[in-house]
Amino acid sequence: EYKDVTVITGDLGKSxxxxxxxxxxxxxxxxxxxxxxMMGTAAGLASAGKIPIxxxxxxxxxxxxxxxxxxxVGRDRLNVKMVATHAGISPCADGSSHQCFEDIAIMRCIPGxxxxxxxxxxxxxxxxxxxxxxxxxxxxxxxRGEIPRIFHDEDGFQIGRARRMSDGGDVAIVAxxxxxxxxxxxxxxxxxxxxxxxxxxxxTIKPADTQTIVEVARQTGGIVTAxxxxxxxxxxxxxxxxxxxxxxxxxxxxxxxxRFGESGELRELMEIYGLTARHIYNAAKRVMKLKERS
Numbered sequence: 001e002y003k004d005v006t007v008i009t010g011d012l013g014k015s016x017x018x019x020x021x022x023x024x025x026x027x028x029x030x031x032x033x034x035x036x037x038m039m040g041t042a043a044g045l046a047s048a049g050k051i052p053i054x055x056x057x058x059x060x061x062x063x064x065x066x067x068x069x070x071x072x073v074g075r076d077r078l079n080v081k082m083v084a085t086h087a088g089i090s091p092c093a094d095g096s097s098h099q100c101f102e103d104i105a106i107m108r109c110i111p112g113x114x115x116x117x118x119x120x121x122x123x124x125x126x127x128x129x130x131x132x133x134x135x136x137x138x139x140x141x142x143x144r145g146e147i148p149r150i151f152h153d154e155d156g157f158q159i160g161r162a163r164r165m166s167d168g169g170d171v172a173i174v175a176x177x178x179x180x181x182x183x184x185x186x187x188x189x190x191x192x193x194x195x196x197x198x199x200x201x202x203x204t205i206k207p208a209d210t211q212t213i214v215e216v217a218r219q220t221g222g223i224v225t226a227x228x229x230x231x232x233x234x235x236x237x238x239x240x241x242x243x244x245x246x247x248x249x250x251x252x253x254x255x256x257x258x259r260f261g262e263s264g265e266l267r268e269l270m271e272i273y274g275l276t277a278r279h280i281y282n283a284a285k286r287v288m289k290l291k292e293r294s
């Protein structure tokens with residue numbers, strides 16, 4: 001459908017699923033384990049009018065190639081699309097070397113870059129099309145493994161516009177990507193207690209939907225953020241920056257608390273890192289107590 005799209009992988013096409021694009025061999029390039037070369041090649045293709053999609057694990061894409069992303073792609077606003085898989089805690093058995101908790105922070109600080117965290121396959125379809133059709137650097141963050149389907153393709157999707165999944169005046173839960181299913185469960189737990197929560201799917205971290213964040217801050221008086229990323233520089237920081245400037249309210253952050261990962265089963269690690277629906281629920285209760293004090 002998009003004849004200028006090319007795909008660049010780093011010898012991990014089978015692991016990430018990008019090898020399906022081998023159906024177009026003249027537009028599929030496996031450059032091996034050479035992330036900086038991948039980004040330089042993508043910059044060259046973009047300069048020639050192509051739409052390169054660079055794909056590998058998040059820890060390698062954002063970490064090993066950050067200087068090329070910043071200096072070559074970012075400064076020249078090149079039309080390079082980055083799809084980072086195996087982000088967050090999802091490569092659970094691989095431990096701290098592969099669990100990438102820092103990529104949102106180091107990518108969102110690059111001027112002009114769009115950063116999206118799809119929650120399921122439907123949002124990924126929309127995000128991929130938006131990436132191809134949006135000029136400039138674009139970063140999509142994906143987990144590893146199967147993700148439950150939450151949305152329908154016809155539900156719509158707009159870059160820079162958060163999705164309201166429920167509407168309530170007691171507390172707000174702002175989540176993205178991998179933790180959306182846990183946030184949905186947490187909202188249901190709160191509803192059983194008679195607590196009405198607004199749940200936002202903030203799939204676009206940059207540009208952030210400032211208007212909606214301010215609206216729910218004023219509507220509820222307190223916010224919980226939920227992400228499988230370091231709370232330093234991620235979704236929680238993004239929301240806190242907006243709220244602090246435009247509508248100060250208590251903010252509780254569910255996320256990785258300034259640490260590296262460890263190997264384990266996924267649910268086990270979610271408990272260790274405090275990322276489950278119960279943790280989000282408890283954070284909402286704490287926010288409501290903070291609201292009472294203020």
